[in-house]
Amino acid sequence: MTATNARRVLITGTTSGVGRALLEYYANGGASIICVNRRHVGELESQYPSVRFEYVDVRSAEDVDKLVRRLAASGELPEVFILNAGINRVDNDESFQLSAYRDVIDTNLYGVLNFVQPLTELPADNVQRHLVAISSMANYVGNPYGLGYTTSKKALTACFNVWSQMYANTDLVFQQVMLGPVRTAIYTMADKFPLWMVSLKNLFSAPLDGTVRAIARFALTRKKKLFYPWRACPLYVGMWLSQCLIPGFFRGRRTLEGKARRVEAR
Numbered sequence: 001m002t003a004t005n006a007r008r009v010l011i012t013g014t015t016s017g018v019g020r021a022l023l024e025y026y027a028n029g030g031a032s033i034i035c036v037n038r039r040h041v042g043e044l045e046s047q048y049p050s051v052r053f054e055y056v057d058v059r060s061a062e063d064v065d066k067l068v069r070r071l072a073a074s075g076e077l078p079e080v081f082i083l084n085a086g087i088n089r090v091d092n093d094e095s096f097q098l099s100a101y102r103d104v105i106d107t108n109l110y111g112v113l114n115f116v117q118p119l120t121e122l123p124a125d126n127v128q129r130h131l132v133a134i135s136s137m138a139n140y141v142g143n144p145y146g147l148g149y150t151t152s153k154k155a156l157t158a159c160f161n162v163w164s165q166m167y168a169n170t171d172l173v174f175q176q177v178m179l180g181p182v183r184t185a186i187y188t189m190a191d192k193f194p195l196w197m198v199s200l201k202n203l204f205s206a207p208l209d210g211t212v213r214a215i216a217r218f219a220l221t222r223k224k225k226l227f228y229p230w231r232a233c234p235l236y237v238g239m240w241l242s243q244c245l246i247p248g249f250f251r252g253r254r255t256l257e258g259k260a261r262r263v264e265a266r
């Protein structure tokens, strides 16, 4: 198979960013595509009339399960699942809200695991299926502005590390894409990030077209991990070193609102 000839592909979260670019890439390559989005975007449907759009919130285990079993029953289960839908919330400060944190975990972690459960339960049908989770290099060092984000990606890695071993040499291939910064909506939360972080991200970020080409090529292999782009690695090594050397580097931000609520310990 070449990069574009994966015949049937399911992609979650194609309304923007990496997912949308993947949709365009596979559509140009003539693949049969199922997009799983939580909301209707009329413009997408008119732009890609041959693509099938399923409206499912990936946080719903029940709805994802129904979708996977329906595709299996009709013989339309894709060979490649790119489990891309994800969110980030700036929650590493004193305005922390459990509901926002839970939302991130529900989307980034359970939004992937909800697909894994039915796929591991269905009887094997002699087709190799690739479950490609879009994760982040932040998983290794933490994201100073996203506590839920870091937690969800770390947990995802822990699960996929185990399953890629457990299902080695079977019809299920568990793969993880460790992305560095890519220019998308998540990436451009510039108003929420300090200038130094935005500048660093600009320097080390990857373009969308290169990113989706790399993901599609990777999904045709049985490799367990893809780190992309390599040039982002120094950024994450730098963040890791800063955490080791600078006490409190990732201590979370203190806010005026938080200070008003708490009494300083003397």
Ligand SMILES: NC(=O)c1ccc[n+]([C@@H]2O[C@H](COP(=O)([O-])OP(=O)(O)OC[C@H]3O[C@@H](n4cnc5c(N)ncnc54)[C@H](OP(=O)(O)O)[C@@H]3O)[C@@H](O)[C@H]2O)c1
Pocket (backbone or CB within 6 Å): 012, 013, 014, 015, 016, 017, 018, 019, 036, 037, 038, 039, 056, 057, 058, 059, 084, 085, 086, 087, 107, 111, 134, 135, 136, 137, 178, 179, 180, 181, 182, 183, 184, 185, 186, 187
């Ligand atoms: N961009 C980066 O720098 C970067 C770096 C490392 C990893 N990643 C990972 O790459 C993936 C894609 O990120 P992105 O940058 O492309 O973000 P994005 O542009 O914000 O796109 C996220 C997509 O996920 C969808 N989504 C969110 N919650 C959903 C839900 N509950 N059910 C179904 N779809 C849902 C969004 O749909 P709506 O339009 O409905 O919100 C959107 O289509 C994420 O997993 C992210 O963690 C990105």
